[in-house]
Amino acid sequence: MKGDLHVHTNVSDSNYSIEETIKMAKENGITHLGVVDHDTTYGLKKAMELGREYGVNIIPGIEISAFDFEENKKIHILGFNFKLEAPNVKKICNEIIKRRHQNSLWQIKQLYEHGYDITPMEVGIKAKDSICIYKQHIMHVLIEKGYTDKIYSDLYTELFKGQGICSRDIRYIDAFDAVKAIKEDQGIVILAHPGQQDSYYLIDRLVDIGLDGIEIYHKDHTEEDHNKIFQYREKYDLILTGGSDYHGIYGSENEIGDITMPSEYIGYFHQR
Structure with missing residues (x-):
């Protein structure tokens, strides 16, 4: 089994369609694919149907653009295997869109x-x-x-960036509200790429409200990040995931399946 649990499609900010993305995953030997478009569950049902056609297990997911307002930092939260109707997730994400x-x-x-x-x-x-x-x-x-x-x-x-003429950001969701919404929709909550966003300091508090795991393998993570995340995994018995963070031509040069999750954790993710 080979799982890439961090892939985007043109439903958000990739240039490849859901079907094109699944086809690439199949060609690259991926058996379990986490589709996690930003702040939306749109297209997940279609992705699961296409996954069955191509023989790829689609793990329905989302990447929520969250924020720690105390520390003024962006925090990304991944959610998986929630109820597809996802009323609580949709409620907090629609305003972001x-x-x-x-x-x-x-x-x-x-x-x-x-x-x-x-x-x-x-x-x-x-x-x-x-x-x-x-x-x-x-x-x-x-x-x-x-x-x-x-x-x-x-x-x-x-x-x-900086003082650029287009440099203006939007108000994001509180990270704690994002975790709570995913849990209320019966999903699995994973802290995305903490090494990239320097969000390790939040793990202890997020665990208290339902954090299930941490993304360990990511293009921006170093061996130091891997060691640090494994220590948290030991401390709290957390799930570890990983993925390519694929965005097609809108992202880095890595391909679907270049970065994968530890195979021993794939069993935590089942297709609804």
Whole structure:
């Protein structure tokens, strides 16, 4: 068995459809695939149906864009195997989707007013299968217009970071509310890439409200991160996961299955 429990599709911020993503997973020898689009459960039922066609066990999931308001830090929370109707998860995530879309429209307006040849309609075409417009869709148009040659280029940093003209973030969900919502929908809660976001300090408190595990294998994790996470696993008897964090051309160069979860934990995840 080979499980990649961190893959995105064009429902959020990848450029590949659900079917294309599952087909790639099959070709790369993945038996268990965690589909975790940002802040939405849309498409999961379709993914599970297609997974059965291709012989890939689809683990329905979500990656919630959360926040620790005390420390002013972004925290990503993964949820798996919740009830597909997910009323509690949807309730807290729907506002994020609206805020992100409105913020993206504002960013497009900023670019246009500063001389960039870009319109909401052009970006909307790139995002036609997504729940909302993401920065990656905006950058895709800028690439096609010749302003840069890749998504995470110097131009991306100049526009969206620091004092850039598009540098404005949205209000995210409280990390504790995200954990509670997934648990209320009978799901498994995993802390995503704590090494990337320096979120180890939250583990003790999150365990108290239902944290089930930690993502150990991720492209931004080092051997030091692996050792630290394993210590938490020993302390709290946690589940360990891992995955490629695949976003197609909108992400890093790794492919589906390049990073996988420890196989001994696959049994914790079953297809509903």
